[in-house]
């Protein structure tokens with residue numbers, strides 16, 4: 001399986017994972033709407049231990065609606081959102097799919113936080129969805145044992 005590579009808009013940050021993501025999903029939480037310019041964020045979830053980064057990233061820490069402490073990383077030069085990590089899921093790295101070189105690695109398998117989406121949001125009715133933070137083991141949350 002080839003490595004999964006990506007980087008920011010300006011090219012100052014590049015990254016690589018040694019294995020494919022365990023899951024892809026979309027998130028309509030209020031925080032993601034700021035970061036994704038009004039839409040849901042589209043995320044691929046990888047195991048952190050296979051990540052290599054080159055270039056400088058800056059970190060922003062906040063508390064999510066779920067109550068989890070979030071740590072987001074972005075390019076300080078162009079502002080592209082790259083990664084986020086949650087205190088509830090140590091060892092997993094959430095990556096913005098827009099930053100991947102190959103965005104065809106797979107469609108999202110589910111949608112979370114649909115309850116905070118605006119009324120005009122397009123949410124694929126064919127995907128499993130949850131109005132808030134998914135519980136462990138749900139269709140839209142990878143269990144650690146399901147990760148590659």
Ligand SMILES: [Zn+2]
Pocket residue numbers: 008009010011012013075076077078079080
């Ligand atoms: Zn950049």
Ligand SMILES: [Zn+2]
Pocket residue numbers: 027028029030031032033041113
């Ligand atoms: Zn979100």
